[in-house]
Amino acid sequence: xxxxxxxxxxxxxxxxxxxxxxxxxxxxxxxxxxxxxxxxxxxxxxxxxxxxxxxxxxxxxxxxxxxxxxxxxxxxxxxxxxxxxxxxxxxxxxxxxxxxxxxxxxxxxxxxxx
Amino acid sequence: xxxxxxxxxxxxxxxxxxxxxxxxxxxxxxxxxxxxxxxxxxxxxxxxxxxxxxxxxxxxxxxxxxxxxxxxxxxxxxxxxxxxxxxxxxxxxxxxxxxxxxxxxxxxxxxxxx
Numbered sequence: 001x002x003x004x005x006x007x008x009x010x011x012x013x014x015x016x017x018x019x020x021x022x023x024x025x026x027x028x029x030x031x032x033x034x035x036x037x038x039x040x041x042x043x044x045x046x047x048x049x050x051x052x053x054x055x056x057x058x059x060x061x062x063x064x065x066x067x068x069x070x071x072x073x074x075x076x077x078x079x080x081x082x083x084x085x086x087x088x089x090x091x092x093x094x095x096x097x098x099x100x101x102x103x104x105x106x107x108x109x110x111x112x113x114x
Numbered sequence: 115x116x117x118x119x120x121x122x123x124x125x126x127x128x129x130x131x132x133x134x135x136x137x138x139x140x141x142x143x144x145x146x147x148x149x150x151x152x153x154x155x156x157x158x159x160x161x162x163x164x165x166x167x168x169x170x171x172x173x174x175x176x177x178x179x180x181x182x183x184x185x186x187x188x189x190x191x192x193x194x195x196x197x198x199x200x201x202x203x204x205x206x207x208x209x210x211x212x213x214x215x216x217x218x219x220x221x222x223x224x225x226x227x228x
Contacts (some may be wrong), residue, residue, distance in 0.1 A: 042118075044218075045217070049210075103159075103216060107155055
């Protein structure tokens with residue numbers, strides 16, 4: 001069964017550094033998402049992306065965050081200057097066309113900021 | 115508002131039925147979802163229900179929806195040790211570009227004992 005894949009599974013970075021989290025959505029999907037889960041908290045929506053542009057973003061998704069679909073298969077989340085509070089599990093999701101299509105999630109990248 | 119509430123823990127004997135409950139707030143949610151997260155893994159879509167349905171059955175899983183009370187439940191029949199996981203309830207919120215985002219509950223940790 002096709003699945004969303006995320007790399008790396010764990011990323012350790014010094015505060016202030018830039019990180020790029022990578023995702024390969026399911027191949028025929030056109031809607032892409034990033035969510036995050038801080039330890040002990042709920043999974044939170046960050047951003048949705050369709051037709052090469054952001055469709056919606058949350059308050060969390062400030063100027064330090066950006067997303068990109070650099071080619072036909074990858075979908076990336078960049079955090080420009082990481083803060084301690086960016087430490088979390090980051091989940092990528094994708095779905096097919098049509099409102100009834102559910103979002104399918106990857107296994108996540110655990111980001112640890114030191 | 116976007117607030118999904120679940121009980122945090124459920125312990126069940128192997129072979130018994132598990133019932134996980136969830137309340138949500140957005141009466142305009144078109145779909146409601148159940149995701150499962152096993153240790154170290156991502157969010158696996160279990161099932162989802164359209165808001166104009168009362169019940170959906172899929173093998174050992176039964177979803178019940180009470181739209182008036184904004185109450186959703188997931189019943190797992192004949193619970194097995196492999197069902198031990200965290201179960202997340204999620205509601206959908208319409209967004210731009212004919213898209214939607216998910217709001218998650220905190221997750222119910224189900225422990226299956228022999």
